[in-house]
Amino acid sequence: MTEYGTLSVRHLTSIAELDRKDVDTIFALAKRVKAERYTFPKPLANQRLMLLFEKESLRTRVTFDVAMQDLGGSAIYIDQQDVRLGAREALKDVARNLSRWCHGIVARTYRHRTVLDLAKHAEIPVINGLTDFLHPCQGLTDFFTMTEVFGSVEGRTFAYVGDGNNTCHSLIHCAALLGCHIRVAGPEGYEPNSKVVNHAMRIAKETGSEVSILEDPQQAVDGADAVYTDVWASMGQEEETEERAERFSPYRVDSELMAAAKPGAIFLHCLPAHRGAEVTSDVIDSDCSKVLQNAENRLHVQKAILLLLMGQNPLG
Ligand code: CP
Numbered sequence: 001m002t003e004y005g006t007l008s009v010r011h012l013t014s015i016a017e018l019d020r021k022d023v024d025t026i027f028a029l030a031k032r033v034k035a036e037r038y039t040f041p042k043p044l045a046n047q048r049l050m051l052l053f054e055k056e057s058l059r060t061r062v063t064f065d066v067a068m069q070d071l072g073g074s075a076i077y078i079d080q081q082d083v084r085l086g087a088r089e090a091l092k093d094v095a096r097n098l099s100r101w102c103h104g105i106v107a108r109t110y111r112h113r114t115v116l117d118l119a120k121h122a123e124i125p126v127i128n129g130l131t132d133f134l135h136p137c138q139g140l141t142d143f144f145t146m147t148e149v150f151g152s153v154e155g156r157t158f159a160y161v162g163d164g165n166n167t168c169h170s171l172i173h174c175a176a177l178l179g180c181h182i183r184v185a186g187p188e189g190y191e192p193n194s195k196v197v198n199h200a201m202r203i204a205k206e207t208g209s210e211v212s213i214l215e216d217p218q219q220a221v222d223g224a225d226a227v228y229t230d231v232w233a234s235m236g237q238e239e240e241t242e243e244r245a246e247r248f249s250p251y252r253v254d255s256e257l258m259a260a261a262k263p264g265a266i267f268l269h270c271l272p273a274h275r276g277a278e279v280t281s282d283v284i285d286s287d288c289s290k291v292l293q294n295a296e297n298r299l300h301v302q303k304a305i306l307l308l309l310m311g312q313n314p315l316g
């Protein structure tokens, strides 16, 4: 499917593996499939996408399934109860079996290593649908939405307020690559992974982005073009919910914090949101909130990713 362009990678496990041209290619194709939502051809006819999910999902599961159907193919979903990745049989055997029946895999796992091992052994493209470490489809979509709103994100300022988690890591990767300044504010002990930050700082030197890790949410949001937050306790951290609620309460995105951003600034969240915790209802339901546009864009961006990766599939 080279008519849509090609990517420098066979799998999408991390935005850190993509180059600027890859992201431009994904965004250009996402824009096209969005504009041609009901008229786009069905180039993935007869292709099957395996959705292997160890964790819950609404958006990722539904958007990949709808994307496959819209593009002429179909998706098969297996959850943790059935797959028990690495427990019932070796991951290598799961990857090699699936490669004989399917044309792509989307995996949502606890350990990031699981997605990397699937990619290592699969003969078909593997897409990271969220791990404890990264959420690349989300990060790409968030910046696609930013480009829709602002035209270009270069030189804009993106404020992430809250936990230095999987979503935050992918946002840092994407911001640095696209030359967007990113300020992350969270409590001590919940900062983003230092390897992610150091990698982004190296990339940022070439792209003109500035990456700042702060503690003060006001300082992060001051004059920002976009304010982003995510849940305080991610999937797998449910036991820490109370402790985190206490530590993160100064980081709630409310209208007062939004007022510190640039006039016309937008609010984004990957969703699911915990209203009244990391974001207040008045902010998430306000005109500046682009969360639904962003959720819709998961569909378009992932269609582009599927077209670009499955087009390189030797079995496809
Ligand atoms: N944002 C996101 O990935 O949502 P789900 O967990 O519902 O897939």
Ligand code: NVA
Residues within 6 Å of the ligand: 130, 165, 166, 167, 230, 231, 233, 234, 235, 270, 271, 272
């Ligand atoms: N950080 C969140 C993202 C959910 C889409 C989690 O991992 O649960």
